[in-house]
Amino acid sequence: MAKNVVREITDRDTDFAQWYTDVCRKAELMDYSDAKGFIIYRPYGYALWEGIQGYLNDEFKKTGHQNVYMPLVIPESLFMKEAEHVEGFAPETAIITVGGNETLSERLIIRPTSETLFCNHYAKIISSYRDLPKLYNQWCSVVRWEKTTRPFLRGSEFLWQEGHTVHKDEAEARKEALDILDIYEKLGKDLLAIPFIVGKKTEKEKFAGAVDTYSIEALMHDGKALQSGTTHYLGTGFAEAFNISFQDKDGSVKNPHQTSWGVSTRLIGAVIMVHGDDSGLVLPPYLAPTQVVIIPIQSHKEGVMEACAKLEENIKAMGLRVKIDDSDKSPGWKFAESEMKGIPLRIEVGPRDLEQGHCVLAKRYNGEKLTLDLDLVAESIPSILQHIHDDMYQRALLNVLENTKETTDYEEFKKIIDSEGGYIKMMWCGDQACEEKVKADTAATSRCMPFDQTPNGDVCPVCGKPAKYLVYWSKAY
Amino acid sequence: MAKNVVREITDRDTDFAQWYTDVCRKAELMDYSDAKGFIIYRPYGYALWEGIQGYLNDEFKKTGHQNVYMPLVIPESLFMKEAEHVEGFAPETAIITVGGNETLSERLIIRPTSETLFCNHYAKIISSYRDLPKLYNQWCSVVRWEKTTRPFLRGSEFLWQEGHTVHKDEAEARKEALDILDIYEKLGKDLLAIPFIVGKKTEKEKFAGAVDTYSIEALMHDGKALQSGTTHYLGTGFAEAFNISFQDKDGSVKNPHQTSWGVSTRLIGAVIMVHGDDSGLVLPPYLAPTQVVIIPIQSHKEGVMEACAKLEENIKAMGLRVKIDDSDKSPGWKFAESEMKGIPLRIEVGPRDLEQGHCVLAKRYNGEKLTLDLDLVAESIPSILQHIHDDMYQRALLNVLENTKETTDYEEFKKIIDSEGGYIKMMWCGDQACEEKVKADTAATSRCMPFDQTPNGDVCPVCGKPAKYLVYWSKAY
Numbered sequence: 034m035a036k037n038v039v040r041e042i043t044d045r046d047t048d049f050a051q052w053y054t055d056v057c058r059k060a061e062l063m064d065y066s067d068a069k070g071f072i073i074y075r076p077y078g079y080a081l082w083e084g085i086q087g088y089l090n091d092e093f094k095k096t097g098h099q100n101v102y103m104p105l106v107i108p109e110s111l112f113m114k115e116a117e118h119v120e121g122f123a124p125e126t127a128i129i130t131v132g133g134n135e136t137l138s139e140r141l142i143i144r145p146t147s148e149t150l151f152c153n154h155y156a157k158i159i160s161s162y163r164d165l166p167k168l169y170n171q172w173c174s175v176v177r178w179e180k181t182t183r184p185f186l187r188g189s190e191f192l193w194q195e196g197h198t199v200h201k202d203e204a205e206a207r208k209e210a211l212d213i214l215d216i217y218e219k220l221g222k223d224l225l226a227i228p229f230i231v232g233k234k235t236e237k238e239k240f241a242g243a244v245d246t247y248s249i250e251a252l253m254h255d256g257k258a259l260q261s262g263t264t265h266y267l268g269t270g271f272a273e274a275f276n277i278s279f280q281d282k283d284g285s286v287k288n289p290h291q292t293s294w295g296v297s298t299r300l301i302g303a304v305i306m307v308h309g310d311d312s313g314l315v316l317p318p319y320l321a322p323t324q325v326v327i328i329p330i331q332s333h334k335e336g337v338m339e340a341c342a343k344l345e346e347n348i349k350a351m352g353l354r355v356k357i358d359d360s361d362k363s364p365g366w367k368f369a370e371s372e373m374k375g376i377p378l379r380i381e382v383g384p385r386d387l388e389q390g391h392c393v394l395a396k397r398y399n400g401e402k403l404t405l406d407l408d409l410v411a412e413s414i415p416s417i418l419q420h421i422h423d424d425m426y427q428r429a430l431l432n433v434l435e436n437t438k439e440t441t442d443y444e445e446f447k448k449i450i451d452s453e454g455g456y457i458k459m460m461w462c463g464d465q466a467c468e469e470k471v472k473a474d475t476a477a478t479s480r481c482m483p484f485d486q487t488p489n490g491d492v493c494p495v496c497g498k499p500a501k502y503l504v505y506w507s508k509a510y
Numbered sequence: 511m512a513k514n515v516v517r518e519i520t521d522r523d524t525d526f527a528q529w530y531t532d533v534c535r536k537a538e539l540m541d542y543s544d545a546k547g548f549i550i551y552r553p554y555g556y557a558l559w560e561g562i563q564g565y566l567n568d569e570f571k572k573t574g575h576q577n578v579y580m581p582l583v584i585p586e587s588l589f590m591k592e593a594e595h596v597e598g599f600a601p602e603t604a605i606i607t608v609g610g611n612e613t614l615s616e617r618l619i620i621r622p623t624s625e626t627l628f629c630n631h632y633a634k635i636i637s638s639y640r641d642l643p644k645l646y647n648q649w650c651s652v653v654r655w656e657k658t659t660r661p662f663l664r665g666s667e668f669l670w671q672e673g674h675t676v677h678k679d680e681a682e683a684r685k686e687a688l689d690i691l692d693i694y695e696k697l698g699k700d701l702l703a704i705p706f707i708v709g710k711k712t713e714k715e716k717f718a719g720a721v722d723t724y725s726i727e728a729l730m731h732d733g734k735a736l737q738s739g740t741t742h743y744l745g746t747g748f749a750e751a752f753n754i755s756f757q758d759k760d761g762s763v764k765n766p767h768q769t770s771w772g773v774s775t776r777l778i779g780a781v782i783m784v785h786g787d788d789s790g791l792v793l794p795p796y797l798a799p800t801q802v803v804i805i806p807i808q809s810h811k812e813g814v815m816e817a818c819a820k821l822e823e824n825i826k827a828m829g830l831r832v833k834i835d836d837s838d839k840s841p842g843w844k845f846a847e848s849e850m851k852g853i854p855l856r857i858e859v860g861p862r863d864l865e866q867g868h869c870v871l872a873k874r875y876n877g878e879k880l881t882l883d884l885d886l887v888a889e890s891i892p893s894i895l896q897h898i899h900d901d902m903y904q905r906a907l908l909n910v911l912e913n914t915k916e917t918t919d920y921e922e923f924k925k926i927i928d929s930e931g932g933y934i935k936m937m938w939c940g941d942q943a944c945e946e947k948v949k950a951d952t953a954a955t956s957r958c959m960p961f962d963q964t965p966n967g968d969v970c971p972v973c974g975k976p977a978k979y980l981v982y983w984s985k986a987y
Contacts, residue, residue, distance in 0.1 A: 130606075
């Protein structure tokens with residue numbers, strides 16, 4: 034591979050954090066702005082978000098959800114209505130105090146999440162069982178004041194979708210929280226080529242104001258987990274705080290049950306850290322803004338550009354995203370750039386290829402090269418891309434499996450966390466004190482309690498008390 | 511028509527402003543939030559914006575534009591860099607002064623528009639002619655502190671797209687500003703069924719920081735104009751203020767030429783006020799979230815629901831947006847609701863229709879009814895919708911033509927503005943003093959100078975000096 038020829042990036046295993054930042058910038062995914070913690074989503078980075086948006090928007094609409102847009106701001110008094118929620122979010126808010134050159138009589142919080150806005154609206158528009166369910170979603174940015182920030186992973190502003198739904202009873206709301214979790218898991222499988230560990234959060238790690246929080250967790254190349262999305266069953270807590278009620282068929286007046294759920298541009302960080310390598314970004318084919326790049330070799334020679342144009346046309350006709358790199362750079366530079374940008378498939382077409390009636394295809398994710406008859410290239414590409422996707426998913430899955438250990442011994446747990454990283458499956462008594470001890474001892478946290486709760490021990494290895502839950506533990510972003 | 515049976519709205523010609531607000535709320539397009547001037551875009555209103563977004567996003571991408579996302583906030587010092595721009599926007603800004611419980615060392619302006627952010631980024635990423643053009647667009651919300659607000663027309667927060675492009679020379683940048691104006695005009699023709707008057711703004715009315723501003727203007731039912739979108743040729747003013755420069759092919763270093771352009775959720779207001787009537791909203795078919803509603807009559811009778819379902823399936827198969835209203839309301843209520851929501855085509859299916867093998871179709875925009883053979887309905891609908899669209903456009907165009915007067919006499923001008931409203935084409939000397947006099951005398955403003963500048967007089971009727979420009983004048987929102 035044309036490693037680091039054109040644009041120097043740090044080796045991934047030398048300094049993973051620096052490698053990550055290098056890839057973010059050199060692949061032109063983002064740039065820093067003059068406001069600390071606020072990043073610029075450049076076209077290539079934003080296109081990844083558009084890919085995720087497109088996929089999820091379709092899935093949400095197929096399942097009956099509707100998009101809305103709530104205000105950017107929350108009056109402080111409204112924000113204060115649900116106690117746990119306030120406690121969770123108040124410390125990280127940004128506040129407008131001046132508007133139109135005047136000090137405001139009530140301060141306005143920039144939404145860190147919009148439960149309060151949705152609930153306030155729901156209280157007005159819901160009165161009967163006929164008004165339920167409400168299945169709303171919103172695409173927007175939110176602001177959470179962060180001291181230390183990293184591109185896509187943690188920032189003072191990020192893009193996300195936030196779903197907010199209202200249901201007649203607990204069963205329907207709980208089903209919604211799990212159905213959306215399925216959609217998120219499928220997003221990983223179908224689009225991102227990321228196998229998520231899926232499960233329920235502990236009390237300590239759940240969302241401020243939720244009864245239960247579920248999450249999808251991805252394992253990064255450095256052995257740390259990244260919480261990549263959450264769904265919450267909110268119970269009736271918000272409905273009570275905001276006076277949302279409805280008259281049921283039998284005439285009784287009830288508080289409805291709610292959910293909320295979201296994924297963010299954090300998923301872009303997951304894609305980078307799961308698949309990337311020393312040459313830069315590696316994009317899964319269905320997410321890639323450009324799936325195939327055609328690079329002419331000795332483009333001034335007769336027939337080369339024509340053959341490239343013909344090929345581009347044929348590949349486009351297959352419904353694929355393809356482009357020719359006809360810039361005035363050298364082929365070597367173009368190879369390195371297409372690698373940095375993680376384009377799944379590169380096709381080289383030169384005069385010698387034309388003589389022999391074939392061309393060379395190079396797969397970005399494993400460097401494998403194929404020589405194919407020029408006439409057969411276009412129709413072969415869909416299955417090649419499918420294979421790349423499947424193999425990238427399998428490779429990521431294998432990485433999760435190889436880096437998931439089990440133990441019943443807390444000393445061993447500490448050793449693994451310290452030396453190898455990855456997930457450890459270990460039982461837990463359910464006491465927050467043990468979670469806190471694990472965190473203090475090892476910096477690892479409980480990621481989630483998987484749905485398959487087959488125990489691997491009887492006692493909590495931390496305190497020796499009877500074990501209640503099987504938990505995935507790891508260090509995390 | 512089932513006027514006002516179900517949901518009372520004010521008559522359009524009794525109180526147009528109240529009618530407008532009634533339609534916004536009763537058609538469930540929006541609701542007010544607890545933050546003054548910030549509205550909630552409800553699913554039906556947001557779906558209109560999604561329709562506009564989808565159309566424009568395709569057009570922008572076809573013409574080589576890329577989406578990006580810039581930060582929500584602008585550090586105050588950055589915001590102050592371009593003098594005219596600051597003067598134009600500073601009075602309406604909302605400002606974050608507190609973040610993470612601390613007073614910020616530098617105040618952050620919520621973007622009222624993002625020229626400064628784009629320019630600051632462009633200065634970093636542009637250095638060679640190879641980097642040009644940059645054709646960026648952003649979908650986001652912006653905040654402008656407004657004292658008096660009206661749903662979709664004027665609000666402290668609104669949704670929009672803002673394009674920001676950079677070009678090697680003036681000709682290319684000027685062409686971009688006009689090409690985008692063409693796309694906006696086509697949006698009116700293809701999707702909104704609104705004929706726009708297109709032209710250049712006067713110095714007084716142009717964008718703060720632009721060399722030239724172009725606009726699309728729509729005429730509302732009450733005879734007032736609505737500026738519905740603008741494109742700006744910015745010259746090199748921003749490039750100079752922000753130090754954007756590039757080395758050209760010949761080695762010389764130059765400032766590039768820029769444009770910016772945008773349309774907003776104001777367009778929803780235009781659709782309401784151009785097409786709506788005393789029964790509520792009237793949506794043009796290609797914009798309508800639901801194009802066809804099927805209403806079963808005596809749905810308990812044998813075969814009725816089956817026939818409706820079959821019809822729905824057939825219409826869906828034509829690629830159209832259709833739904834059955836199978837709620838437990840009366841047919842009369844459903845008729846009135848589908849009218850309030852402006853659904854272009856209503857199909858009634860009852861037992862008597864089934865006996866005769868036909869059904870009744872009602873067109874929302876003119877109340878016309880058709881009886882069609884049940885088997886032929888689905889395949890007839892595309893051409894019926896096309897015809898509705900064309901006719902709505904023609905009707906709106908006729909309204910513009912009938913309400914566009916010409917005069918060379920200022921007294922007559924004042925009379926027309928006062929009694930009839932609409933546009934008046936009248937010559938102008940080019941002096942801002944005359945524009946200000948017109949505004950003071952009549953409340954009318956110069957809307958734009960059309961590209962066809964065939965004069966209708968030699969002197970400015972206001973001051974008697976030689977006329978330079980033909981101007982469309984009218985009262986405006």
